[in-house]
Amino acid sequence: MPVPVSSSAARRGAAGRGSARLSVGFILARRFTLCAFANFVDVLRLAADEGDRSRPILCNWTVLSERMEPVASSSGITVQPGARLGDPARFDYIVVVGGLMDEMPGLSAGETRFLQAAAAAGVPLAGVCSGAFMLHQAGLMQGYRCCVSWFHHAEFLEQFEGLNPVADQIFVVDRDRLTCSGGASSAHLAAFLVDRHIGRAAAGKSLRIMIIDEALEPEKPQPGITLDFKTRDPLVLRTLLLMQQTVDSPLSITEIARRLGHSKRQIERHFRAALDVSPQAAFLSIRLSLAHHQVTTGDKPIAQIALDCGFCDSSHFSRMFRREFGTTPQALRRAQEKGQGLAAG
Incomplete structure (x- = not known):
């Protein structure tokens, strides 16, 4: 059975974000990375109320879709979208969660138009894992610094000429574009947003419940092996x-x-x-x-x-x-x- 991932407040969809201080819409790539998505959502869930009962009071979230079909992750577990694309301005952020590099299908025409409309309306866009690649494919990363995993750094340089990827930080915030390398870094990016909109205490609470010691700043190095060799070959x-x-x-x-x-x-x-x-x-x-x-x-x-x-x-x-x-x-x-x-x- 698909796993429905949306909050009751988020299901109000086009009715707006209500009293929530932070509202996030997700677009999931086919074969998206479940860990990166789940880490991001759980930080929001744990910060969403004061009683740890997962009530979407302070923030809400929903998975968006053009056709409302279940989306399969790279692990085979599927997620049921909670709302159609609609008006991007009802969210504070739109987050694109990428998937496997060699199976990345790209965005649909409707998703691309939705993200372009979000950018035009001033809604910040986030790319998680290879979601940064998908944003660039949609023409939405020109002139922005972009965080990618050290594991995918070479592929990024090869496929996206002219973009300056950052592979030695856990996440990157460049004006209204936010990108992270996936895995645990998505929890830290989500905590950054919670800190910004709800407060540091809420962000810290989420991470502690997830057995993560403390929020990391964007400049924290990725736990990989950074290349000292500079080349574009x-x-x-x-x-x-x-x-x-x-x-x-x-x-x-x-x-x-x-x-x-x-x-x-x-x-x-x-x-x-x-x-x-x-x-x-x-x-x-x-x-x-x-x-x-x-x-x-x-x-x-x-x-x-x-x-x-x-x-x-x-x-x-x-x-x-x-x-x-x-x-x-x-x-x-x-x-x-x-x-x-x-x-x-």
């Missing part, structure tokens, strides 16, 4: 992305080339032209950068960090680390701990 970007995804069990360049459908020689030529390094050196740099981050920001054992970053043993890891950073991971960890002790004193 699509093949190099795809190669770097695959390296990121296999950092704990590094693939040979020959295997990477096979997976990407190119020859090893082609990849080597592109890396030399774009970055003036070999793909092997770039892969090692990615692994060592991740290792440096883990050594300085956590308490994971050095031997475990070595394994997690694809090094066969601690001694090899220590040699490579020293060659890159001028110190061993053990010495860096000790210096870090000493510095924290002095700061505490």
Whole structure:
């Protein structure tokens, strides 16, 4: 059975937002990301009243549709829309929740017109997960900074020339466009809206009930591996992305080339032209950068960090680390701990 996701107040639809301080309409892509959508909605639900009974008093929300047909998520669970598109001005925000990159159908003509009308009426638009891609397809992201997942950064650059994506923040607010990378970041974007319209206490309450420690500012880095290499070469970007995804069990360049459908020689030529390094050196740099981050920001054992970053043993890891950073991971960890002790004193 489809899961109806709308509040009683939102079902009033065109009757308006009533006394709610925050009203949100959702458009769901086919095969949308359920986690990102659910996190966003639950922050609204938990902030919607003062008794935690999910009453849409302070804010309301509804899933919008052109044809009112159930929408299947990437997990197979379907959501039943609560209202037709109608007048976008009845909402404070319209949120587009994207889906799987390789199955993204784009918006329908009616949805595109609806979003364009919302933009013309000054209604802020939000793109969650790959929803940012869909907004750009509708011509609504020109001149805006746009948050995308580090996992999809390469695809974004390849498909949407001329847009400046941000892959090192948890979400981005640029005037009347709000974008986030999906997953837990959608909860933080929703909390940002709740804070703005209802209050910080309501936003904090929602996150605490969801077992999220505190609201994160937009500038908080995504918990992925940020690329230090700057290039727009699509093949190099795809190669770097695959390296990121296999950092704990590094693939040979020959295997990477096979997976990407190119020859090893082609990849080597592109890396030399774009970055003036070999793909092997770039892969090692990615692994060592991740290792440096883990050594300085956590308490994971050095031997475990070595394994997690694809090094066969601690001694090899220590040699490579020293060659890159001028110190061993053990010495860096000790210096870090000493510095924290002095700061505490």
